[in-house]
Amino acid sequence: MSEAPAGPVSGGDALLIRGGRLLDGSVVDVAIADGRYLAVGTDIAAATTELPDGASVVEIDAAGGLLTPSFVNGHLHLDKVYTLQAAGDAALQAYTSGGMGGALDSIALASAVKADYRVDTAQPLIRRSLLDAVRYGCLHLQAFVDLDAAAGMRGFQAVQPVRDELAGVLNVQIVAFPQDGLVRDAGARELCEAALEQGADVVGGIPWIEYTDADARAHVEWACELAARTGRRVAVLTDDAGDPSLRTTGMLAEAMIRHDLVGRGVACHARAVGSYPGPTLQRLIGLARRAGLGFVTDPHTGPLHLPVREFLDAGLPVALGQDDIEDAYYPFGRNNMLEVAFLAAHLVGFLSDADQLRLIDMITGAAAQVLGLGDHVIREGAPANLLVHGHDRVVDLLRYHDAPRVVISRGRIVARDGAIVQAVAPR
């Protein structure tokens, strides 16, 4: 990993980006001060006179390169990054082969290695993956950490300090995730609730792995009741196997409505939904719309995936997620969301110009909406989380999935040309 210094962090006063191209093709200048966009447009001279006297202004010539909001990773198993070697290939084989018929076996196989999980060895790997996110322009992540009998609190204990260490640079929402079930794993409830008390942000769940529909319903009920009671969001891993009879995505939507969590929940994976009969799919889409349920899909980590085009056409928000980085379920990954979008382009058949723009939206604006992040646009007054790219066409962003020329987090330059600036990652 290269963390060579790449010039100073901007003084924190102001940035002036000249000649950047927005996704609509217009070429604009952008002024940033105090972590927010001060002005965006073709004539921003007046706005820049508002900069405080004596403020140091760092100028960046975008040279016609694209400007996008920073990237968002909707779903990542952050506690498990780079653990594939310890886990071995058996879980990976079980998860991906036979039409995902062995998905339950894969979770049991992956769980077996958790006895050897160590906080001190995991933390450098977690830090590595988060610094990779920054170098590739991803500044928001929804990170799942396992809380179960095998792992105890160790996944959370590994992730939380690294999240806090880098909190000035990127925003990591920690999801308290009962990976081995809640009814199946009697201790998971207490562990999740403890993690939430100690700083986890989002209530997680994985109801589809329970042994009965009644247990799955109790699992979803627990997650939504807890989220409603503690003012949190829910992020639930639903229907993640080659079994079209799974129905936990709909259970989640129903429970969100019942617990007044409309617009505050996310379903991740939901792969079985892709093989639902038409009328069943239509009912789910209607219910999800009513619940304000957002979706995260990661078609590169399993042979099945959410029916993305149908969901987007129905107006449902869908984000992309990296899902795994070299763990028991997937051998690759580097928190490069353009790479994830490039893979998704092939797997969900998004090749036209319009569909390429949809892919960018699924890692920027729509992804922020799915995670409830608010104003994630290049607009006066919004937080300045901005990427200056070296390419001027969307097709080249996706083709090369290069690191951005400049990554700006809350108005501060944090990476240039794939290298983290020294003040972010001191050596």
Ligand SMILES: [Zn+2]
């Ligand atoms: Zn996942």
